[in-house]
Amino acid sequence: MTENKDQKNSQEKELTGLRKLAKRRWFYPALYLGAASLVMTGMLLFQVLGAEQTKNQKEENQVVFNQNKPAAPVNAAAEVFEWPAVQADTKVIQPFYDVNGIQQEQKAALVNYDQTYVQNTGINIGAKDGKAFTVTAAMSGKVTEAKKDNLLGYVVAVKHSNGVETLYQSLASISVSLGQQVAQGETIGTAGTEAFNKSIGTHVHFEIRKTGVPVSPEAYMAKGTADVKAPTSAAQSTNANQASTGTNGK
Template sequence: MKDEEKQSQKTVPLKSRKMGRFMKKRWVYPAVYLAFAAVVLASVLWYQNDASNSKDEPNSAFDNNDKAVPVSVSKEVFKMPAKDPNSVAIKKEFFDPDASAKEQEAALVFYNNIYYQNKGIDLAAESGKTFDVTAAMSGNVTKSVKDPELGYVVEVEHTNGLITHYSSLASVKVKEGDRVNQGEVVGSAGQNLYDKDAKIHAHFEIRKDGIAVDPVSAWNQSASQIEKLVDKEEQASKKEDRASVEQSKSDSVQDSNAAPEKNKEKESSSTSENSEQSSSNDN
């Protein structure tokens, strides 16, 4: 029995003493703490990296800010801005530079003894009465004010830099900052001082980056299609401007080349006249 006690005293306390000596060293606890912190930090970094990789995957109904974008909005096309499109008609067309002289004259607005080009279309009910004006496409209301010449004015901002303008309104039902859906009533048609001859009507415009677009050409067109249409028109306009500049340069060169010949003709004619005068004097 005594031998067993002696053996136990020799083995068990030896390990505990070594562990106790090891734990008493000053660097042990800081090392353990740093190792634990390193494991936690590595776990956090791994989790963040995995989360960022999952965000890079495309989401069909979400944008980069994780805001929901209704699929129907992205597929919207411009519609007639009237609650009952069949009850209204275009009374004044968009001024088209390529139209005939008669059509251009019909698309002018006479105000304060000055003719202005119509940058949109004027809609009026066949009955001559007021009617509900609706949003041609979903968007955000950026302006809702009363203008002394245009009446109530509403502007709605859409995607791709497109803005729809509604004026000559007798009243409005939206305010700045509102979100309107396509077909939602924004106001009612009325009269204004700018175009008295139109009587009760609603003036409607579509603008792309400040450039007026013929609303008739925009019917049943999406925002991206309108953007392409405007880009083509701008490119065509730039080509015409360059061609005009080249033509003017060519005309100026021809005029400069023709000038010396004209001067020579003048000199020869003046010389012949002088010789004729001298001969007559001699006689």
């Protein structure tokens, strides 16, 4: 009995306290503000959660969309020409013959074969120590020629975009075959010697051609096939005539 009576008295005291609070002027405004605050908080929370859910859904849809798209092929046209040798100690030991160059440079670019001077239609690259080195593809492409020539050593030609091709000759051995797709930096072969230009020792003869006409390889290093321009009419006539007689005018 006593316990029930105490509980009843406690409840009456709480009710009395609430009645006193309700009689105060600020009670109901405070109650309304508190309720409004809870409602606003709930609305903001709903908006934030809704926006986050929408964002996550969009990201999931985008991932699914991207996964369903076929993988884009490697764009070989976006590549730029790289040095066609692995070793860092390789250098140009005989330059390209530029019909518009100075006389001293033109003289250095003449190849003496069988008592005849022939214009060099590429660059001859050799190691500083004169030893053999690995020759690599300057750019991705398709092998259109891979053969052994009695005069030029092993010869490899690679076709690229925009009517451009690269040639590698004076190779002691080759690592590619006709019709093969090669990646940039892939091994083409090993530098060697050739009967045509044996006086300069072990080297690789490297050419870049635009629609069959040789252009200066050094001028297009770190550039793409779209940058390769056909030579001027005078240069084109000279180099095209040489190219038509064989690789490097041979």
